[in-house]
Amino acid sequence: MDFKTVYSGLSSKVEEALLAYFDDSIDIVEPLKSAMRYSVLIGGKRLRPVLTLSANKLLDGDSDEVMPIACAMEMIHTYSLIHDDLPAMDDDDLRRGKPTNHKVFGEGMAVLAGDGLYSYAFEIMLRNSKKYPQNINGHLNSISQMANGAGVNGMVGGQCMDLSCEDNEDAGKEELAFIHKNKTGALITSALLAGLYVCNPTKEQIHAVSQYGHDVGLAFQIVDDILDIVGDQEKLGKPIGSDEKSKKLTYPSLYGMEASRRKVEELYHSACEHISIFGNKSDFLKELAAVMSKRDS
């Protein structure tokens, strides 16, 4: 099967599983449920849950066992986008071509929709872990990885630095490296490791997947920065040029466009090398690294 077919097969399964977490049988008070559902089901590439499922497959994991973790991952990602789009943060009106959460539900409800998704993600993972008492340590490691990646030494820490740098003209390469590593990278690496941990991996396997995560995470972020300069607004579903307008710290603004493209290429090769220890089971993640480095949306 070719890459696209496999990817869309995985992301469809994620889509279906996500839908079930918001169907009519789920009792969550309105308009909280609608606000949470709106942002989760608005679409997107489902990259992070696909990473969770694919890392799990490296060690022949059970996709039923890991699917709730993959969905929780997407909910955590969505919560971070909702809070990031708030007027007090990035103040974005559009996300994936649609009005952002606070534009539809109001700021207060958007804060709660984010909070709710984060809680719901942990509830889902914890409930799931109880179904696998024989593998409780695998699940605990997976849930812990998620908490770390989303937390103060991960995503939230990165968002803090990002916010601080908006008004800091002295911010430079060190701050940008911190933002890339934490704001986006930590969650991408955690998405992979959360899927892997369920299979109780060796230290060597954890290291390989962490490195792959670091490389594709950084490449992903640099490509994001590049696309904000040369991307196609329609394909991206959001306006371009916003980084320059807000004087945001980006890889191209600090290192130039050519060096940025070269870095992406290097990271792609490094990612593939790290993941090679899994033999041909790593083919999908290698192709995914290629696609992430060459994407135009």
Place this chain on the structure above:
Amino acid sequence: MDFKTVYSGLSSKVEEALLAYFDDSIDIVEPLKSAMRYSVLIGGKRLRPVLTLSANKLLDGDSDEVMPIACAMEMIHTYSLIHDDLPAMDDDDLRRGKPTNHKVFGEGMAVLAGDGLYSYAFEIMLRNSKKYPQNINGHLNSISQMANGAGVNGMVGGQCMDLSCEDNEDAGKEELAFIHKNKTGALITSALLAGLYVCNPTKEQIHAVSQYGHDVGLAFQIVDDILDIVGDQEKLGKPIGSDEKSKKLTYPSLYGMEASRRKVEELYHSACEHISIFGNKSDFLKELAAVMSKRDS
């Protein structure tokens, strides 16, 4: 020992443990760390962590084992206050007599400080659980209880209803019951149960503590509503009359002051009755119920 001595002994231990989570050895990026610490260490009665420790003591639990859970509880409570105080929510400038988080650190950082505390709470509990592999189920139940109590069918759900009712003139007793049960009650009950679960309680014990939590949680909230009308601004550390000004749904506004006081008295007696199955080990929680029902701040 008298009640006050025991209470202040417990809350001092909580204070000390909370401090350690923000000391110099803890690596969290600034100003996130300062923003999180500011609201956690600003004071307060530490009621919820004291409930966690006391419920744990009902079954002779180990206070070292449960202390991280008690601290996580206080962090979750603090996160909810920070988000609740935001301009888009309750828009409060003062909390415990001090400027609210967003007044000091800005709105964006206050959102992140709340997000960070919530993450940190789970990280702390998960890390702690790994120290007790022989009691992993007790810890998992405790962490799950916390996630449920703070989540969409608990605190966040209650906050959603509270926010929706601000603009809804038809909101009445049903909505208020939902808010009381979820916004405050769920976390108070979870604070107790999270402490109890570590000791692997029986169903009967879980039921008794749940009922006690329901009763003191509701009494606590009604007293809060009463104090907003007849309380002493200085003792409370916040302006009174804010509920009436914002036309907030409260117990006294719907049932009258006398019925409200009577309800608190009833709940106090019911709480004590439920917890009696623990014999004289329940003395402290009974006295705590009395104090919570008769408090003036």
